[in-house]
Amino acid sequence: MPVVRVSWFEGKNHEQKKKVAAEITESIVRNTGTDASYIYVIFDDVTPSDWASAGKLFGTPPEVEN
Secondary structure (H helix, E strand, O other): OOEEEEEEEEEEEHHHHHHHHHHHHHHHHHOOOOHHHHOOOOOEOOOHHHOOOEEEOOOOOOOOOO
16 A cells, blocks of 8 residues: 655645646556555645755745734
């Protein structure tokens, strides 16, 4: 039962996720013979301010409401 987690910056729409999920699933089916019904793709939409590389955050902190 393959589970693929895709972590990326938030903002992708339903159609983009649908296409990516289909292509990931097709690749696993093609390369391993796994039945597609046993393949799961999970999208983790991350705010840029919650993601860092080389010790530096990509985004700015969210605005604080008064």
